[in-house]
Amino acid sequence: MNIAVIQADWKVEKIEFAKLTGERARNAGANGRIGIHGKSCTVDIARITIDGQSGYGSSIHMTPEWAENIIGRRLLDLFDERGRLHEAYRLQLEYPVFDWLGKREGKPVYQLVSGARTLSGAPLVVPCYDTSLYFDDLHLPDERAAVALMQEEAMQGYAKGQRHFKIKVGRGGRHMPLWEGTKRDIAIVHGISEVAGPAGKIMIDANNAYNLNLTKEVLAALADVNLYWVEEAFHEDEALYEDLKEWLRQRGQNVLIADGEGLAAPHLVEWAIRGRVDVLQYDIIWPGFTHWMELGEKLDAHGLRSAPHCYGNAYGIYASGHLAAAVRNFEFVEYDDITIEGMDVSGYRIENGEIHIPATPGFGIGFDDELVTYLVGRSGWSLDAEKIL
Known part of the structure; x- marks a missing residue:
């Protein structure tokens, strides 16, 4: 600034x-x-x-x-x-x-924070993903019906311009019997990957409901999916992440490890620098935008990736995209489809898996x-x- x-x-x-x-x-x-x-x-x-x-x-x-x-x-x-x-x-x-x-x-905020990076006068365009695929199927005893329901939800996002999807997994961690829930996780990811198509990136997020061996079972079963990252597979542990990274390397399975949302381990950034984690996901509201500019600069220096968490805060969804101008290895805007009364985000649009950020002064969000x-x-x-x- x-x-x-x-x-x-x-x-x-x-x-x-x-x-x-x-x-x-x-x-x-x-x-x-x-x-x-x-x-x-x-x-x-x-x-x-x-x-x-x-x-x-x-x-x-x-x-x-x-x-x-x-x-x-x-x-x-x-x-x-x-x-x-x-x-x-x-x-x-x-x-x-x-x-x-x-x-x-x-000027739009993304021009204020771009630093030495040269930006054209055109609106900023940033990859995004649909983060709305939760456990909406728990009431269905039949796995095929569950897959069909979750595919329909993914198709709703696809019709609105989404092409990349993050899928909540870990049904067996609490809400279903372990193997039944894990089997359903795998089936649903396969089903949604059909909606996304070969170019669509798939992320899975277990909210720490897996352990190391269960994570390996799921990743092995999803080897035929365009799986981009596994997020919060289990609570952050350097030794376990070192094991998982080596296991993925030996298999030749190119899946990134993402973490940092919620009560993140205090040494997570150091572990990432040592090669245990690939994508950092601290929240865009807390610790916030300025913290992310500082953290993103550090992650860029080590070839690490930034993907700020933003679920449930409609302001943060749109504001987070401006950060891409300041952070070279910015991955995605996490998109939660929310309408807030009195908040106008019509200047933003989603198309082919990207969010177009308007060149409107400020954050480009209007208020009544x-x-x-x-x-x-x-x-x-x-x-x-x-x-x-």
């Missing part, structure tokens, strides 16, 4: 906070750890006003008490000398501040100002420098 463009007299004048609600396109079932996720979704949004102009963005851990210390502060003081937002302000403010800066500069103002007054809060000072 080029802080040279930030004028010394730009101060935070107002911070408002509201919760927006919406729904997924389809009810989301269980995964290897927990039960039904459902349809309803929420997004915590902060609207920040600086020099008479507003920016919007996802915000977590924001409270009026915390925000009161920001009101009246110079925007320049929120950044360090490298042009990175200080860590103390990131979770609460990085998205609305970046959106504000983009609007003030008349009147609705947000109403929600701020009804169930949110607002702090204004004129009223505080």
Whole structure:
């Protein structure tokens, strides 16, 4: 971020906070750890006003008490000398501040963060995958019916432009008898791979419901599938990942190991640098965008891949694609099909397994100002420098 463009007299004048609600396109079932996720979704949004102009963005851990210390502060003081937002302000403010800066500069965020990388004036296009394929089949006793249902769900995504699919596996870890559930995992992955076709990349995510040997059984059974990565097969363990990597190497099976979502092991990045893990997946909202710019730079230096986790936060889905301009080895946007009332993402579109990110200033996400103002007054809060000072 080029802080040279930030004028010394730009101060935070107002911070408002509201919760927006919406729904997924389809009810989301269980995964290897927990039960039904459902349809309803929420997004915590902060609207920040600086020099008479507003920016919007996802915000977590924001409270009026915390925000009161920001009101009246110079925007320049929120950044360090490298042009990175200080860590103390990131979770609460990085998205609305970046959106504000983009609007003030008349540039999309991806151009603000691209650094030395040269970008054309055309919209940024980034690979994406459909992450909506949960355990929606548990009520069906017949495996063939279960496969047909999950294929139909994948076809819904395909009709909307998706070509790559992440499939939840691990039914035998909790929700079904071990071998019956594992057999169904394998059958469903085969079925969805038929929908994706030979060019479609398949990822499987066990949410730590497998162990090492069970992972090998499943991967061996899926050797004929265009399987791109296995995610959270079991809780991170360097020795077990070393074993799995060697097993894959000996078989000549080119499947990446992905991990980092959730309660990731603290040494995961070091293990990846040592060759145990290929793809890192920390969340795009927490620890967030700025953290990912820093982490992505480190991963790029070691030839590792970045694929930020984003499930259930409709703002993060779209914002995460901008990160691809700053991280060379950015893999995919994780796409969860959600509609949030008052949040307009019509500038984005999905086509042939890619998300087209608009060149609109800021994050290119529109908000219904009147609705947000109403929600701020009804169930949110607002702090204004004129009223505080």
